[in-house]
Amino acid sequence: MKIVKRDGHIVDYDPEKIRIAIGKANNEVKLKEKVSEEQIEEIIKYIEDLNKKRFLVEDIQDIIEEKLMEFDKYQLAKKYITYRYTRELVRKANTTDQTIKELIDGENEYWNNENSNKNAAIVTTQRDYLAGITSTDITRRFLLPEDIVKAHDEGIIHFHDADYFAQNALHNCELINLEDMLQNGTIINGVMIEKPHRFITAATITTQIILAVTSSSYGGATVSLSHLAPFVRYSYEKYYKKYKERKLTEEECKKFATEDTKKEIEDGVQTFNYQVNSMTNTNGQAPFLSVNMYLGEAGEYKEELAMIIEEFLKQRMLGFKNEKGVYITPAFPKLLYVLEEDNIHENSKYWYLTKLAAECTTKRMVPDYISEKIMKELKKNERGDGECYPCMGCRSFLTPDRTMSLGNIAKAKNYVEGKGKYYGRFNQGVVTINLPDVALSSKKDIKKFWEIFDERLELCHRALQIRHKRLSNATSDVAPILWQHGALARLEKGESIHELLHHGYSTISLGYAGLYECVKYMTGHSHTDNGEGKEFGLKIMQHLNDATAKWKKEEDIDYSVYGSPIESTTYKFAKCLKERFGTIKGITDRNYITNSYHVPVFEEIDAFSKLKLESEFQKLSPGGAISYIETPNLQNNLDAVIEVIQFIYDNIMYAELNTKSDYCQKCGYTGEILIDENLEWYCPNCGNKDHNTLNVARRTCGYIGTNFWNKGRTQEIKERVLHLDNKEVH
8 A cells, every 4th residue: 555645755654654653643532531552553453454555644643633533532532633833833844944955955856956047055045045945845736736746746737936936026028128117217226327428338227227127026127228228328428528529520539539438329229138147136136137129129329239238249259257267158148139220131131240140159059049020020119010029038928009099008208109118017926737748647648638628728727816916905015116117117116016017018928848859748749740749739729829819808907928948847747647657668768848838858940940849839928038059169161051041031030050059167168068977067078076166058048147057958969950950051
């Protein structure tokens, strides 16, 4: 007989534990209330005679209480119930205490590898994790229903960011309305920040805004360089005036003013990069930041924006120096380069920027590429106009703006009537469904598959409603930088943020993971087969969208389908599947499951076929998605990169190229740090395995990680096949 414990683990039945539990309750009552040894054995025999293969531990405890009542041992039953309750409290408390101890001692594998951009040995990170452990404990015990906690523990769903959920004021990610804050002023820590009059000042203030905003939320944030472009002109006019006052010729005034402006842009961008990478926000890491480069939104300041983009690309291409003074690939800021008619063809005016972006990609894995053409086909506002805008952080896209008819509900000072609004909007949070678990639970019965799918979707729906309701209790006072001073809104003090959670102003995300394993188990085919597997995969994706559309219509909350990054959850889901269903070849025999709709990392496919196929799934993941191709070192094959970029423009909304540029501090090797059979990273030149002296950068979930990963994600990285070779592309 097996016993299923509360955490889902299965252990052998042990009657001695029943004797001990009743015995401890026996010691707490008077003689006449005690049960005899014979009665204890009778209870044990009754349980065993039921002849069940499995028992939930709670069911055994219920039986014990009932049998004690039958013996008229009411006081003893009461003591046993008290003992049971006390043990439950102790069990929970000890779990949290032990987790904290393991974190501080550096012995907890989960926290050491929970986030590849956080170092759990650093005191600021530990402080965030300590608060997170407490928040998770409160969330599990008081804020979530038991069935949702149980489903989360068993890997049926994943309730993201429980370590921030105890506070009712924290949301996931956002597009910062930087234009409003710079042009109309803001307040940080009670200090009024007025409109700057130079580019370098605007760049510096922007980094302070980023730090304040990302300390008041827990996901990614994005700013757009177009909002900094006007300040380049202000600086140029300042320099021009200076030289004009010195009675220089018109030609000299323009020449020297241009030179000074370029130098200021160089200094301002360097300051921005240093600030963003040296600051630590309250999440214990550098801000999780994306920087948008979109010429199409610059208006009259397109030339100034082009100058900023050029400098950002040049400085990123150079990289940042590590402790040894060697230039390496940094994780942030993530760069988003929008492909458009003005920069995609050799005869385009800004083609030189795209070539520079391609060169930067070969050396530093960024920028990522957004196709204005495809995005405008997929993202249409309530008036039917296609719009192009960046993601919030790594992949989370807002749904098209449908708040135009409602007016300026965020009270932004840069609101333009009739124009779609994206900056100042945000995401409320994520709950992810484990698709392979749905399939395996159905045992290939297709009717049962759709029934279980709907049950699990409703479980996710309820969990998302809880996220929404908790956030809806917040007022603007909880984070003035967000809700009162322009980052997301300019509400009055004490005003509720409730309206901003409805009407499509913000999104809330139904995540999904493991489409490949789900389809493979149910059909025997990959969803990449352009046949039965693909057809079934698209049906699953449509079913997710149908569910969110129904919820959105009923509740006026913008539910959206989101391809979850699941950086550490990929390992958790894989372990849970193995525990629940055993090892199934090709389905549960790895330490990870496949992210979102992606082609599995081990499947051979060329770059162009992969991007084309995934584009069909990406359009059914409107709340967030990114595709990628894996490449070798392409620094000597720029033509191949450019052809991929041009293919992205014509075929897929959002994609990236994963190149390699690592460094070994012990021997000075530059190239690709490898992974051995034991999933240990090592330098192929000197054999160094010390993580402290290896600089490794890998894109894992749409963003670059530099602090290594858990075993599941490490195995996934090891098994990645190349989608593009190092030959000339035709």
